[in-house]
Amino acid sequence: MDGAGRIVVIGVGNEFRRDDGVGWAVVERLAEPGFPAPALTGVGLAFxxxxxxxxxxxxxxxxxxxxxxxxxxxxxxxxxVHRLEMARGELAASSAASSHGLGLGEAVELARVLGWLPERLVVFAVEGEDSTVGRGLSVPVQNAVASVVDRVRREILRHRAVLRGLSA
Known part of the structure; x- marks a missing residue:
C-alpha cells in the first residue's frame, strides 16, 4: 500500500543477540492473533x-x-525506553546509540539525501542489558516490551486521528 496514510512498524535487531532482539519481539507481539485489530488494520509490520x-x-x-x-x-x-521523532529530516539527538555498527542516523541521512524519508519517523529505542550471543531478552528489556507495544499502538492511533482531521 503506497501513498498517504501508509504506516509501517519496523523491528530492528538480531534475535540471536539477546536484548538486540527487542525490536523483533515488539513486532512479533503486534502480529499476534487477537491483538487490538482496529489500531493495526492496514499497518505493515517488518523485521x-x-x-x-x-x-x-x-x-x-x-x-x-x-x-x-x-x-x-x-x-x-x-x-x-527513549522516544525520538524526526524533525525536518533530522533525528533528534539522544544519549542512546543504536546497537548496530551503522546506526539509524546514517539511514535517516541517506534517505534525506535521496528524498525517501517517511513523512514522520518515530523511534522507540530500548536500552539493553545483554547483547551476548543467545536467545531471549533480559528481564528489564522483556518487561519493557508491553509498554513499547502500547506506545506504538497509541502512536498509530494519534497519527490516524491527525490524518482524519486533515481530510475532514
Missing part, C-alpha cells in the same frame, strides 16, 4: 537487521514509520 538500505526500502513512501530498536546508553538503565 530488519538494521541495514540502512533495507530500512529505507521498508519506510519509503510511508506517512508514518515507527522503528523499534535496542540501544546502548551511558550511563545505562536496562529497559528504559
Amino acid at each position: 530488519s537487521d538494521g541495514d540502512p538500505g533495507r530500512l529505507i526500502g521498508t519506510w519509503r513512501g510511508a506517512s508514518l514509520a515507527i522503528v523499534v530498536d535496542a540501544a546502548h546508553a551511558h550511563p545505562g538503565c536496562p529497559g528504559r
Whole structure:
C-alpha cells in the first residue's frame, strides 16, 4: 500500500543477540492473533537487521514509520525506553546509540539525501542489558516490551486521528 496514510512498524535487531532482539519481539507481539485489530488494520509490520538500505526500502513512501530498536546508553538503565521523532529530516539527538555498527542516523541521512524519508519517523529505542550471543531478552528489556507495544499502538492511533482531521 503506497501513498498517504501508509504506516509501517519496523523491528530492528538480531534475535540471536539477546536484548538486540527487542525490536523483533515488539513486532512479533503486534502480529499476534487477537491483538487490538482496529489500531493495526492496514499497518505493515517488518523485521530488519538494521541495514540502512533495507530500512529505507521498508519506510519509503510511508506517512508514518515507527522503528523499534535496542540501544546502548551511558550511563545505562536496562529497559528504559527513549522516544525520538524526526524533525525536518533530522533525528533528534539522544544519549542512546543504536546497537548496530551503522546506526539509524546514517539511514535517516541517506534517505534525506535521496528524498525517501517517511513523512514522520518515530523511534522507540530500548536500552539493553545483554547483547551476548543467545536467545531471549533480559528481564528489564522483556518487561519493557508491553509498554513499547502500547506506545506504538497509541502512536498509530494519534497519527490516524491527525490524518482524519486533515481530510475532514
